[in-house]
Amino acid sequence: xxxxxFSNSEGGNIFRLSLALILLLLIPATENSFxxxxxxxxxxxxxxxxxxxxxxxxxxxxxxxxKTPPDNKGGxxxxxxxxxxxxxxxxxxxxxxxxxxxxVKFLEDLINxxxxxxxxxILYINGLPIKGSNAIIKKDTSxxxxxxxxxxxxxxxxxxxxxxxxxRPDLEERSNxxxxxxxxxxxxxxxxAPANNFSLIIFTAKTVYQFIxxxxxxxxxxxxxxxxxxxxxxxIIYHTMESDRPYSLALTQxxxxxxxxxxxxxxxxxxxxxxxxxxxxxLTLIGISxxxxxxxxLINYSKVSDAKERExxxxxxxxxxxxxxxxxxxxxxxxPPPINSAELQREKDTKQQRLFEVIQTKPTVPLDILYxxxxxxxxxxxxxxxxxxxxxxxxxxxxxxxxxFIFNVWDNLSMxxxxxxxxxxxGISxxxxxxFKIPEQK
Numbered sequence: 001x002x003x004x005x006f007s008n009s010e011g012g013n014i015f016r017l018s019l020a021l022i023l024l025l026l027i028p029a030t031e032n033s034f035x036x037x038x039x040x041x042x043x044x045x046x047x048x049x050x051x052x053x054x055x056x057x058x059x060x061x062x063x064x065x066x067k068t069p070p071d072n073k074g075g076x077x078x079x080x081x082x083x084x085x086x087x088x089x090x091x092x093x094x095x096x097x098x099x100x101x102x103x104v105k106f107l108e109d110l111i112n113x114x115x116x117x118x119x120x121x122i123l124y125i126n127g128l129p130i131k132g133s134n135a136i137i138k139k140d141t142s143x144x145x146x147x148x149x150x151x152x153x154x155x156x157x158x159x160x161x162x163x164x165x166x167x168r169p170d171l172e173e174r175s176n177x178x179x180x181x182x183x184x185x186x187x188x189x190x191x192x193a194p195a196n197n198f199s200l201i202i203f204t205a206k207t208v209y210q211f212i213x214x215x216x217x218x219x220x221x222x223x224x225x226x227x228x229x230x231x232x233x234x235x236i237i238y239h240t241m242e243s244d245r246p247y248s249l250a251l252t253q254x255x256x257x258x259x260x261x262x263x264x265x266x267x268x269x270x271x272x273x274x275x276x277x278x279x280x281x282x283l284t285l286i287g288i289s290x291x292x293x294x295x296x297x298l299i300n301y302s303k304v305s306d307a308k309e310r311e312x313x314x315x316x317x318x319x320x321x322x323x324x325x326x327x328x329x330x331x332x333x334x335x336p337p338p339i340n341s342a343e344l345q346r347e348k349d350t351k352q353q354r355l356f357e358v359i360q361t362k363p364t365v366p367l368d369i370l371y372x373x374x375x376x377x378x379x380x381x382x383x384x385x386x387x388x389x390x391x392x393x394x395x396x397x398x399x400x401x402x403x404x405f406i407f408n409v410w411d412n413l414s415m416x417x418x419x420x421x422x423x424x425x426x427g428i429s430x431x432x433x434x435x436f437k438i439p440e441q442k
Contacts, residue, residue: 079106081193084181087149093176093199096152097273100198101138102183104191107146111137114185123150124182124190125200128161135183148183154272159414166202166413174202202413203271211267218263222255231255233373235297244372247379249391249433250296253398254289260402261286264409272413281418285401285426292430299437314358321355390436394429401426 083103086094094100102123104110114121121135136149154162165179181198184190203211226232232252233245261282268276328348331338338344373379381391401422408416 079110084198095201101147119185131157246373250293254293257289279415279417295434318358394433
C-alpha cells in the first residue's frame with residue numbers, strides 16, 4: 001500500500017506535496033525554540049571567537065541594555081569619579097591650601113564598603129595616596145550628585161607622595177600640572193577616574209611676585225646692616241674703632257645661613273600655604289655656623305684679654321717705677337743729705353734704666369685683633385700671609401652647600417635633608433678654621 005502511495009500516480013503526487021508543506025511550516029518553529037533555549041548561554045556574535053571571561057560578557061550585555069554594569073563582587077553598582085573641582089572657583093584646578101570636591105557616582109556603596117572594612121576614604125593623585133586627607137561627605141549619598149571634600153595639605157604622613165608629585169617639574173608644570181584625582185580606601189587602589197581630570201597649580205604669578213619681593217627685601221636688609229653697622233664685623237678687636245673693624249668670616253657665614261633659612265621658610269609658606277617643618281639638617285647647619293661664630297668670638301676675646309693684661313702689667317710697673325724715682329729725688333734734695341745718698345743714687349739709676357725699658361716695650365698683641373678692614377673679600381679670605389687655604393676652604397664649601405640648599409628647596413618645595421657626610425664635611429671645615437685662628441697673625 002505504501003509503495004502505492006509513493007508511486008507515480010496522481011494520489012502519490014498530492015501526498016508528496018502535502019508533506020513538503022507541513023515540513024515548511026515546522027522548520028521556523030523549531031529554529032525559534034532552539035534559539036530561545038540557547039540564548040541565555042550563547043555569547044553575542046562579536047564574542048563568539050574571542051576568549052572573553054563571562055563577567056565581561058555580562059557587563060557588555062548590561063551596557064547594551066542601558067543598565068548599570070555590575071562589579072566583580074556580587075553585582076553591586078560600580079562607583080567611579082565623575083568630576084573634580086575647586087570649591088570656590090568651581091573649576092577643575094587648585095593647589096595646596098585649597099578645598100576640592102570630588103563627585104563620585106554611587107558613593108553610598110563606597111561608604112558601605114568603608115564601614116565594612118573599617119578604612120578611611122582618602123585622596124589619590126596620580127595613583128599616589130595622600131595620607132591624612134580626611135574625607136568630608138558634602139551631599140546626600142543616595143543622590144546622583146554625591147560629593148566628597150578634601151583639603152589639599154602637605155602633612156607629614158603624606159610628605160613622600162607630595163615629594164613625588166612636586167619633584168623637579170618645570171615652571172610651566174608648576175603653574176598648571178595636569179593630574180588624575182581620585183578617591184579610594186586607604187591601603188587599596190583608587191577607584192576609576194577620568195585621566196588628567198584636574199590641574200594642580202603649585203604657584204601662581206602672584207605667589208612668584210611675593211616670593212621675589214621677600215627674598216629681595218631680606219637680601220637688601222642683610223647687606224645694608226652688614227655695611228652700615230657692625231653686624232658682620234669682628235665684635236672684639238684690640239683698640240680699633242667700630243667703623244674700622246674687619247669683616248668676620250664666621251659672622252658672615254652665620255648671616256648667610258640665617259638668610260637662606262628665613263627666606264626659604266617664608267617663601268615656602270607663601271607657595272604651600274603652610275609653615276614647613278624645620279629638618280634636622282637645617283638645625284645642624286644653623287648650629288655649625290653659630291658654633292663657628294661663637295668660637296671665633298671666644299678666641300678673639302681670649303687674645304684681647306691677654307693683650308690687655310700684659311698692657312696693664314706694663315702700665316702698673318711704669319707707674320711704680322716713676323713713683324719710686326720721684327721719692328728718691330725728694331730724698332736727695334733734703335738738707336742735710338741722707339746718710340745713704342750713694343745707695344739711693346744707685347737705686348735711682350737702676351729704676352730709671354728699667355723705666356726706659358718699660359716705656360720702650362710694647363705689649364705683644366696678635367695682629368688678627370689689631371688690624372683694620374682691608375675690604376670685604378680680603379677680610380674673608382686673607383690673613384697676614386695673604387689668601388689662606390683654610391679660609392678659602394670654608395668659604396667655598398659654604399657656597400657649595402648653600403647652592404645645594406637652594407636647589408633642594410626649589411626642587412622639593414620643602415626644607416632640605418642633607419646627607420650626614422655632607423654635614424660632617426661642613427663641620428670639619430669650620431673646625432679647621434677655628435683651629436688655625438688660634439695662632440693666626442694678621
